[in-house]
Amino acid sequence: xxxxxxxxxxxxxxxxxxxxxxxxxxxxxxxxxxxxxxxxxxxxxxxxxxxxxxxxxxxxxxxxxxxxxxxxxxxxxxxxxxxxxxxxxxxxxxxxxxxxxxxxxxxxxxxxxxxxxxxxxxxxxxxxxxxxxxxxxxxxxxxxxxxxxxxxxxxxxxxxxxxxxxxxxxxxxxxxxxxxxxxxxxxxxxxxx
Amino acid sequence: xxxxxxxxxxxxxxxxxxxxxxxxxxxxxxxxxxxxxxxxxxxxxxxxxxxxxxxxxxxxxxxxxxxxxxxxxxxxxxxxxxxxxxxxxxxxxxxxxxxxxxxxxxxxxxxxxxxxxxxxxxxxxxxxxxxxxxxxxxxxxxxxxxxxxxxxxxxxxxxxxxxxxxxxxxxxxxxxxxxxxxxxxxxxxxxxxxxxxxxxxxxxxxxxxxxxxxxxxxxxxxxxxxxxxxxxxxxxxxxxxxxxxxxxxxxxxxxxxxxxxxxxxxxxxxxxxxxxxxxxxxxxxxxxxxxxxxxxxxxx
Numbered sequence: 001x002x003x004x005x006x007x008x009x010x011x012x013x014x015x016x017x018x019x020x021x022x023x024x025x026x027x028x029x030x031x032x033x034x035x036x037x038x039x040x041x042x043x044x045x046x047x048x049x050x051x052x053x054x055x056x057x058x059x060x061x062x063x064x065x066x067x068x069x070x071x072x073x074x075x076x077x078x079x080x081x082x083x084x085x086x087x088x089x090x091x092x093x094x095x096x097x098x099x100x101x102x103x104x105x106x107x108x109x110x111x112x113x114x115x116x117x118x119x120x121x122x123x124x125x126x127x128x129x130x131x132x133x134x135x136x137x138x139x140x141x142x143x144x145x146x147x148x149x150x151x152x153x154x155x156x157x158x159x160x161x162x163x164x165x166x167x168x169x170x171x172x173x174x175x176x177x178x179x180x181x182x183x184x185x186x187x188x189x190x191x192x193x
Numbered sequence: 194x195x196x197x198x199x200x201x202x203x204x205x206x207x208x209x210x211x212x213x214x215x216x217x218x219x220x221x222x223x224x225x226x227x228x229x230x231x232x233x234x235x236x237x238x239x240x241x242x243x244x245x246x247x248x249x250x251x252x253x254x255x256x257x258x259x260x261x262x263x264x265x266x267x268x269x270x271x272x273x274x275x276x277x278x279x280x281x282x283x284x285x286x287x288x289x290x291x292x293x294x295x296x297x298x299x300x301x302x303x304x305x306x307x308x309x310x311x312x313x314x315x316x317x318x319x320x321x322x323x324x325x326x327x328x329x330x331x332x333x334x335x336x337x338x339x340x341x342x343x344x345x346x347x348x349x350x351x352x353x354x355x356x357x358x359x360x361x362x363x364x365x366x367x368x369x370x371x372x373x374x375x376x377x378x379x380x381x382x383x384x385x386x387x388x389x390x391x392x393x394x395x396x397x398x399x400x401x402x403x404x405x406x407x408x409x410x411x412x413x414x415x416x417x418x419x420x421x422x423x424x425x426x427x428x429x430x431x432x433x434x435x436x437x438x439x440x441x442x443x444x445x446x447x448x449x450x451x452x453x454x455x456x457x458x459x460x461x462x463x464x465x466x467x468x469x470x471x472x473x474x475x476x477x478x479x480x481x482x483x484x485x486x487x488x489x490x491x492x493x
Contacts, residue, residue, distance in 0.1 A: 024263070027260075027263075028256050028260055031256040031259050035251040035255045035259075036250050036251050038251075039249060039250070040248050040249050043249045049252075052249075053252060053255075056251065056255070057255075057259050060259045060263075061259065061262055061263055061266060128242075129246060129247070132242055132243065132246060133246075136243075147243065150208075151240050151243035151244055152243050152244070152246055157208075157210070172205055172210065175204055175208075176201065176203070176204035176205065179204050179236055179239060179240060180200075180204075180236070182239050182243070183232075183235050183236050183239045186239050186242060187235065189242065
C-alpha cells in the first residue's frame with residue numbers, strides 16, 4: 001500500500017493496517033503524526049535533547065512492538081502518551097541517568113529561536129526557559145509527570161487519568177502541590193517567555 | 194472558608210474543576226483577601242509560564258531513524274534467534290559428544306582386555322617358538338631311530354611298466370566291467386596298510402597292444418587277485434589305483450616294491466601278464482632302495 005493512499009487515514013485505520021500486516025509504511029505515517037508530541041514530552045521529562053531523542057525513539061519502537069496488543073479501548077494518542085510517560089519515567093529512574101548532568105538546554109533552544117527576535121530577547125527567553133525546566137526537574141517524578149501532562153501538554157484530567165491510571169482526586173492534589181512548589185521556585189520570574 | 198482552605202483549592206479553581214457554589218465562594222474570598230488574591234495570581238502566572246513553554250519539534254529524519262531502529266531491532270532479534278538456535282545445535286552436539294564419551298569407558302575397558310589378549314598371544318607365540326626351537330634342538334640331540342624297511346629306504350624314481358593280459362577276457366560279465374568303473378584312487382589312510390583283496394581292482398582288464406614287457410593273465414576271473422597276490426608276495430604296497438573308461442589303458446596301479454624283491458616281483462608278474470616294457474633300473478643303490486612302479490594295464 002502506498003503512503004499517498006493511506007496518509008489521509010485516521011489513527012484507528014492506520015493502526016489496524018499495522019496490526020494486520022506489520023505495515024511499516026502505515027506505521028511511519030503514525031510516527032510522523034505524533035513525533036513532535038512524543039519528542040516534546042520526552043524533552044520536558046529528560047531536560048536534554050539526546051535523552052529525549054532516545055526516549056522518543058524507544059517510545060515508538062515499543063508502540064510498534066506492542067501494537068497488536070492495542071485494543072482500541074482508548075485513543076491511540078492516549079496510548080502513545082502512556083508509553084512515552086512510562087518510558088521516560090523508567091529512564092529517569094535508572095541510576096545511569098541520575099548521575100548525568102544536563103548541558104545542552106541552551107543549544108536545544110537555539111534551534112527553536114525565532115529569527116524575528118533580537119538577540120537580547122532571544123537569550124532572555126532561553127534563560128527563562130532553562131529556569132522553568134530546572135524547576136520542573138526539581139519536582140518529584142509523580143508530580144513532574146502530572147505537571148507536564150496538565151500544564152505543558154495541556155491534557156484534560158480525563159486523559160491524564162487514562163494515561164497515568166491514577167484516581168482523579170490524586171491527580172488534582174498532586175497537581176496542586178506541584179503548582180505550589182513551582183510557584184515558590186519561580187516566584188522571582190516574570191512571565192516573559 | 195479560611196485562607197488555608199482557599200489556597201488548597203486554588204489549583205482546582207484555576208482549572209475550573211470546582212462546583213459552581215464552591216467556585217463562587219472562592220471568587221468572593223479572593224476579591225476581598227489580597228493575600229489569597231496574590232497567591233492566586235502567582236499560581237496563575239506559574240501555570241501560564243508552563244503553558245507558554247515552546248513546543249520542541251522532533252529532529253529531522255526522526256521517523257526514518259525510528260524505522261531504521263525498528264529494522265535493526267528485528268535484525269538483532271532474528272540474529273539472536275539464529276544464535277540461540279546455533280547454541281542449541283551446539284549444545285546438542287556437546288550432549289552427543291558427552292553421550293559418546295560416557296560410553297567410551299566401556300570400550301576402553303574392553304581395549305585393555307584386547308591388548309592383554311594380544312599381549313598374551315604374542316607372549317604365547319614367543320613361548321611356542323622357544324619351545325619349538327628347544328624341541329628341534331632336542332630332536333637334533335636325540336639318536337636316530339630305525340624306521341620300517343619299506344618306508345625308510347630311499348625310493349628309486351618311479352618307473353613305468355606296461356602290462357597286458359595274456360589271455361583275452363572279453364567274455365567277462367558286463368556287471369564286472371561296470372564295477373571296474375568305480376575304482377578310484379586309494380584313500381590316503383590305506384596307504385602303507387597291509388595289502389588285502391581290494392574290491393577296487395575288480396573288473397574287466399583288457400589286454401593292450403603294447404610291445405614292451407608282456408604279462409599274461411592266466412585266469413579269466415579278475416586281475417586284482419592275481420596282481421595283489423604278486424604285490425603282497427613281493428612285500429610291496431599299493432600307492433594308488435585308477436581305472437579308465439573307454440581308453441586304451443584300462444587301469445593304472447602305482448605300487449612300491451622293496452628293491453630286493455623286485456626281481457621276484459617281475460618274475461611273478463611275467464608269469465601272469467604280458468609285460469610290454471621293462472625299464473632298466475640304473476640307481477647305484479639298487480636293490481637297497483625301494484622301487485616305485487607305475488603299472489599300466491592295457492585293454493585287450
